[in-house]
Amino acid sequence: GAVVSQHPSWVICKSGTSVKIECRSLDFQATTMFWYRQFPKQSLMLMATSNEGSKATYEQGVEKDKFLINHASLTLSTLTVTSAHPEDSSFYICSAPQDYEQYFGPGTRLTVT
Amino acid sequence: RKEVEQDPGPFNVPEGATVAFNCTYSNSASQSFFWYRQDCRKEPKLLMSVYSSGNEDGRFTAQLNRASQYISLLIRDSKLSDSATYLCLGYSSASKIIFGSGTRLSIRP
DSSP, X not given: OOOEEEEOSEEEEOTTOOEEEEEEESSSOXXXXXXXXXXXXXXXXXXXXXXXXXXXXXXXXXXXXXXXXXXXXXXEEEEEEOSOOGGGXXXXXXXXXXXXXXXXXXXXXXXXX | OOSEEEOOOOEEEETTXXXXXXXXXXXXXXXXXXXXXXXXXXXXXXXXXXOXXXXXXXXXXXXXXXXXTEEEEEEOSOOGXXXXXXXXXXXXXXXXXXXXXXXXXXXXX
């Protein structure tokens, strides 16, 4: 089946710095990708829909200036957490659809100290 | 009202038992539903697609009831390895992804 990769798989950064997470569809093109956040023992929460060639669509309550999304090509979407704070520490996952099936990336574990 | 409602559980059942849980959805135009399994600290992985005619894969049976707007997952002869969180995922008419918050299942020896 289709494969979605994420990089890095885990990252530790200092408070106030920015972190970029990449999501790639390895063997298919994705005009749309989805970004999620999941806190420990909580459910997956959709943050935004990344659209190739246009602006991302953010879910209610998600700050677009803090979570910058760039979908520069049909196989790559990036999520940049700007001015990260400890409360941004979470598991960030992306997914890309192919034939209505969602393929999830392995996730990126972000820890902000 | 959430677009998809799912009982968060946890469901705690003995090994060998049969367990079932549902997801209800509010948008009657929703289509293309799937059940995903998520293990702790891992990404969701596709378990099976859901069709109106029903879909069976070994011990797992998925069903879509459009009239009552719910999808179901039945696990027979549960194994310890079935312990996980099960997510239902679908698409609304706007091709917007919708999904439940997940049902936690714990199988005890």
